[in-house]
C-alpha cells in the first residue's frame with residue numbers, strides 16, 4: 069500500500085494527525101486500527117520528520133509485530149523501522165543495552181516454556197520430586213503466580229544475591245513449592261536466563277535504580293503507540309507509564325469487546341480509566357467497519373449486545389449488502405463436517421479459491437472429523453498454530469500402541485517402549501539394536517530374548533512384554549475401541565497425561581476413541597485392527613507446509629487480528645463454545661467476546677454450524693447459547709435444530725447459568741413426570757419432589773423400586 073492520508077476516514081485521519089499528548093482510540097473490530105497505527109507511524113516519519121528510532125510501537129504478539137514492520141516499511145520506505153515490538157521484545161532491547169546495571173551480560177538467555185521445563189526436570193531430579201508433587205504445567209503456573217503476586221520482589225533475590233546464597237536458599241527449602249520456586253530462580257541465575265516476567269521486572273528495576281538510564285530511554289521515545297490496549301496487564305502498564313514520562317506522547321488503541329486474555333492478567337480497566345489517569349486525553353471513537361458485510365455485522369452486534377458489562381457500541385457497516393449468515397444444525401459431527409465441506413465445494417465451483425476459506429473453532433480436537441472429510445474429498449487444507457489431528461504426539465503414540473499389538477514393528481516399538489517411562493533409555497535401546505542386528509530379529513523380539521540380561525534389571529521391560537503379549541493374544545476377539553481404551557489405560561499412557569495435567573491431550577485421545585467407534589459402526593465386516601490401521605495411515609502423512617491454495621483451519625485465538633473472506637465457525641455447541649471450563653459470569657462474557665472476535669474475522673460470508681451428539685463426559689450436546697443470543701431474523705438456517713431441542717437448550721442454559729460464580733441452586737428444577745438421566749443409574753422418571761429433604765423420588769427404568777436422589781447430583785433432562 070502506498071502512503072497517502074487520503075486512504076483514511078475522518079476518525080482515522082484524526083488519530084493519525086493527533087500526534088501530541090495522550091490520545092485514546094476506542095475502535096471496533098474491522099474499523100481500521102491497524103491501518104490507523106501504521107499510517108500514524110508513517111505520518112510521524114514522512115510528514116513530521118521524526119526519526120523512526122524515536123518511536124515505539126507496541127503490538128500484542130510477535131507475529132503482529134512482524135506484520136506491522138512490513139506495513140510500515142512499505143509506507144515509509146525506510147529500512148529503519150524503529151522499535152516495533154511486543155513489550156517483552158522491547159525489554160530485550162533495553163536489557164541488551166543496559167543489563168550491566170544488574171550485572172547481567174548482554175547475551176543473556178530469553179527463556180521459553182521448553183527451557184523452563186528443562187530446568188524443572190533438573191530440580192525434580194536433584195530434589196527427588198515427582199510429577200505427583202506437581203505437574204510441570206502447574207509448576208510453571210505456580211512460578212508465574214508467585215512472581216506476580218506472592219513474591220513480587222523475587223527479582224531482587226536474582227539481582228542482589230550471589231549464586232551461592234541463592235543455591236543455599238534452594239537446597240534448604242523443604243516445601244515442594246519453595247523448592248521449585250527457589251530452584252528455578254537459582255537455575256535462571258546460573259545461566260543468566262530471563263523469562264517473560266523477569267524481562268519487564270528487570271527493566272523496571274533498572275529504570276528505578278538508574279535515573280540516567282531511565283531518562284535516556286524516556287527521551288529517546290518521543291512517541292509511543294500501543295495496540296490491543298484492552299489486553300494490557302499490570303506490569304506492562306507500569307512500564308508504559310515510565311516510558312512515556314518525559315515526552316508524554318502516548319497513543320493507545322483498543323477494543324473493549326475484544327478482550328480475550330483476562331485469564332492471563334489483562335485488565336480492560338486500563339483502557340476505560342485512561343482519561344481519568346491522564347487528564348486532557350483526547351478520545352477518538354472508530355466504529356465504521358470496513359471489513360464485513362452489513363449482514364455479518366448485524367449478527368455480531370446482536371451477539372455482543374448480550375454482554376452486560378460493556379459500553380454499548382455498534383459496528384457501523386460501510387460495505388454493501390452481502391449474503392445472509394448461513395447456519396446449519398447437524399445430526400452428528402460428521403454431518404456437520406460434510407455440510408461445511410459441501411459449502412466449501414460450492415464456493416470453489418463458483419470460482420472462489422480455497423485460500424479465501426477459513427474454518428475456525430474453539431478447541432483443537434474439533435478438527436478430527438473435519439480433516440477426515442476434507443481428506444476424503446481431496447480438498448487441500450492447512451492447520452495453523454497446531455498440528456493436524458493425526459500428526460499430534462498423543463495420537464501417534466496411541467496408534468503406535470495399536471500397531472505394536474498388531475505388527476510389533478520397530479518404529480512403533482521405538483516410539484512407545486519408554487512412553488510412559490519404563491527406564492528403557494538410550495543405552496538399553498542401543499543394546500537391543502545391536503542384538504537385533506546380529507540375530508536378524510525385530511527390536512521387540514530382541515527384548516523378549518534378552519529380557520533376563522542384567523541390563524534390564526530395574527526396568528519395566530518385563531511388564532511391557534506382558535502388556536503387549538496379553539493384548540496380542542486377545543485383540544482379535546475385541547472391538548478396536550475397547551482395545552484402544554484398555555491399552556491406553558493398562559499401559560499407563562493416559563495416566564501419564566493425567567498426571568502431567570495435559571487436558572488438551574486427553575481430549576484428543578477421547579476424540580480418537582470416538583473416531584474408532586465411528587469407524588467400527590460405519591464399516592461393518594472390515595473393521596479389523598489391521599484394516600483400521602491401514603485406514604488411519606492415510607491420514608497421518610499430509611504435510612502442512614505451504615498454505616497456498618488451501619483451506620485454512622485455526623483456533624479462534626490464533627485468528628485474532630486477521631481477516632478472511634469466507635469464515636466457517638463450527639462446533640458452536642455448549643461445552644465446546646462456550647468452553648466447558650467456563651465457571652464464572654465474567655468468564656462467560658469473555659467467551660462471548662471470543663465468539664465475537666471469531667465472527668468479526670469474516671468479510672464476505674459467515675457460516676455457523678453445530679451438531680447433536682454427546683460430549684466426552686457423556687452429556688448431551690446442545691446448540692451454543694451464542695447462536696441463541698443472535699436475533700433469529702438475522703440468521704438463515706439451512707437446517708434448523710428442532711423446536712423441542714431449542715427449548716431443551718434454553719432450559720439447559722438457564723439451569724447451567726445458575727452454577728456460574730459458584731451458585732448452588734437450592735430449589736428443584738425438574739417437574740413430576742420429567743424423564744431424566746442419572747450418570748450411574750441411567751434413565752428414570754421423577755415421581756416426587758421433596759423440597760424439605762432437597763431430593764427427588766425417581767423410578768429408574770432398570771430398577772424395581774424407586775430411589776431418593778439428592779438435588780446435589782446433576783441430572784440430565786431427557787426429551
Ligand SMILES: Nc1ncnc2c1ncn2[C@@H]1O[C@H](COP(=O)(O)OP(=O)(O)OP(=O)(O)O)[C@@H](O)[C@H]1O
Nearest residue numbers: 075076077097098099100101102103358359629630
Ligand atoms: N478508511 C478505509 N477505507 C477502506 N478500507 C479500509 C479503511 N480502513 C480500513 N480498511 C480496511 O478494513 C479492513 C480492516 O482493517 P484493519 O485490519 O486495520 O482493522 P482492525 O481494526 O485492526 O481489525 P480487528 O481489530 O478486527 O482485527 C482491512 O481490510 C482494511 O484494509
